[in-house]
Amino acid sequence: MEPVLRNLRIGRVLNEIKKVPNCMLLDVGCGFNHKFLSTVEPYIAQGVGIDFKVPNVSFRKIRAIQMKLNETMPFHNDSFNIATMLAVLEHLEKPKQILDEIARVLQDEGKLILTVPGKRAKPVLEFLAFKLGIVNRAEIEDHKKYYDLTDLQELADQSGKFEIVHHRYFQFGMNNFCVMKKI
Template sequence: MKEHILDLFLRKYRINMVKPTIKKYNNCRLLDIGCGWEARLLKSIEDYIEYGVGIDFKPPELKTHKLSTIKMKLEKKLPFEDESFDIVTMLAVLEHISYPEDILREINRVLKKDGRLILTVPSKMAKPILEFMAFKLRIIDRAEIEDHKKYYNKNDIILCSEASNFILEKHRYFQFGCNNFACFYKE
């Protein structure tokens, strides 16, 4: 699968945004929801984690002593025990999910106490820009944009996180307000 050049740049940008938080956890167990077809985040943080698992409907088959992937379509349940992970990442995934509150509750369930959920998600301002870049300019993947269920601003993220018992630790917009970066913790 060939990735559009702008999609590649945006993915690298998101990965670089989350690495500092991941590096704060010595030998953490990490779940990457929506790891993508190359599991790039997992591969790029392998030196900083004890174990990482990625789930997606299109991941590569990956099985090493530190990393693995699971091929599955994300619905309302995660196939992991309670309090299995220190960090869960969702980079450009929440906008594709039909039941975001259910998944966030599941993430809360699989996170350890004081664990972190790190996510990026497009803002409402991004919708016309992404559609223009996908449908007219064809510089990002059209199918990915057509699959977006919802765009989020800070207040939308706060409402979703409160419904799933997370506490917002950090939020900022990036890429000229078109994307959200948020970090939540579980008490």
């Protein structure tokens, strides 16, 4: 089931990436196999993924760096014009600090594109994980928070570095697709 959900997220984000010529992409929480970066490689100039699970690798236009998301990112200011966080925000202990760090490495008016489970998803995901076992139990147990538009707006406001330029729910209102612009 998780690959199906991942592919739905990728399709939504790819449409945004295609709008940016010479896209310099940072994928925050890229996962062990940096699948998203590999999928979008034909549409970007360069991509970097960071995650505590990913091995350090570099090939073609993609580089992956193993690091925890509570650290300062090893990039210069204004290094990227797009950052993505796909099904990552719900796992973060300190989401505002991560948004602040993403803002630092994004160029002016750069975009943060994220997907995050909505509040409606909590009982469904827990049922699928804990009762049916068709979603990874450990992943669901690691969720710190489920978000709706109000929560995302509060997070952007707390940061003071982003404004939401597009939001919509998908997957029957159980997932958020959000585009924030650095201000």
